[in-house]
Amino acid sequence: MPNISEKGIQMPASPIRKLTPFADQAKRAGKKVYHLNIGQPDIATPVGMLDAIKNIDFDVWAYTSSEGTLTYRTKLAEYYNKLGYNITPEDILVTVGGSEAITIAMQTCVNEGDEIIIPEPFYANYNGFACMSNVVVKPILSHIENGFALPAISEFEKLITDKTKAIIICNPNNPTGYLYSEEELDALKALCLKYDLFLFSDEAYREFCYDGRTFISPMHLEGLDENVVIMDTVSKRYSACGARLGCLITKNKSVITSALKFAQARLSPGMVEQIAGTAAVDTPDSYFEEVNKEYTLRRDTLVNRLNAIEGAFCPNPGGAFYVVARLPIDDADVFCQWMLETFDLNGGTVMMAPATGFYSTPGSGKQEVRMAYVLNTADLDSAMNCLEVALQQYPGRTI
Missing domain, CATH: 3.40.640.10 (Type I PLP-dependent aspartate aminotransferase-like (Major domain))
Known part of the structure; x- marks a missing residue:
């Protein structure tokens, strides 16, 4: 059988999408997955x-x-x-x-x-x-x-x-x-x-x-x-x-x-x-003004909820619609997969992107996750309820 290229072997998997099979399995098991892993806005296209x-x-x-x-x-x-x-x-x-x-x-x-x-x-x-x-x-x-x-x-x-x-x-x-x-x-x-x-x-x-x-x-x-x-x-x-x-x-x-x-x-x-x-290009400024207000509200909801969790820390970002948060966990990759495979709260769980994939320096980001606040505030609150309980139950919690 022919071998694939060295470049094919070296090509890194996307940390944003690599856990998708586990999310799909969670959905097949009847869980509601709150997708904070990917920057897919739910805002209507103009x-x-x-x-x-x-x-x-x-x-x-x-x-x-x-x-x-x-x-x-x-x-x-x-x-x-x-x-x-x-x-x-x-x-x-x-x-x-x-x-x-x-x-x-x-x-x-x-x-x-x-x-x-x-x-x-x-x-x-x-x-x-x-x-x-x-x-x-x-x-x-x-x-x-x-x-x-x-x-x-x-x-x-x-x-x-x-x-x-x-x-x-x-x-x-x-x-x-x-x-x-x-x-x-x-x-x-x-x-x-x-x-x-x-x-x-x-x-x-x-x-x-x-x-x-x-x-x-x-x-x-x-x-x-x-x-x-x-x-x-x-x-x-x-x-x-x-x-x-x-x-x-x-x-x-x-x-x-x-x-x-x-x-x-x-x-x-x-x-x-x-x-x-x-x-x-002719989209009126009012569209962006409303979007900005909505994302500001979502940012504030997510950042405040994260910083209220014992052992968690999240800076308040000035732009985009992402945060990187540090959590009291041993390994973000393991934790994010565990959330999808093992955990649910009233049938819900959260999909996040391990921050390790956003670093090139080996070992960096092991306690960090990226979240995209592209869900409405009610869903963000529900997702944070899941995360707060999950961190209490996760076997690799560090504090």
């Missing part, structure tokens, strides 16, 4: 986006341009320029989800064997994308005690070698919800200019900033145009994860020209998705 799909009228479902339709890229440029990015449609490459934007950015800007520095915990699939691209991830620890703030620049400099080519940030952060400040971004700007590094900015959660705090993008920083590559998606902004529509943005003409070659190799992004995405 009506204008759905109506655009319903009203489609074409005779041939054809290829689009590899870089995306001019209509959609023009509309996207309008959206980003309202945010002060000062770009043109030619600075945008439409991708099949944010995931493809990240992989194309890696393959365009980083040679095989070269290194990317990423503050951890980080979006778990960065490990997978790096494996696909033969890129080496150099993690730099952030800490739950200070809410996962950006590590000191001196710590970054300790990791920089002649193979270092880029830094990746996710802002607001997945999985921690941390929102980077202007001071932190200015420090990264100085570092990237000093060592001539790319700064990849994953901005999937741009609209989700709380408590009146302001989102700052590297695109807002003067003098960094040749270094910045933005990766984005409609998935979270418009509660349209299934659309699989994203984009790569850069003012670096060499990067956009080379990235297009990778896009041509996969032919094109979908036509229907871009029609919906074009309509989505």
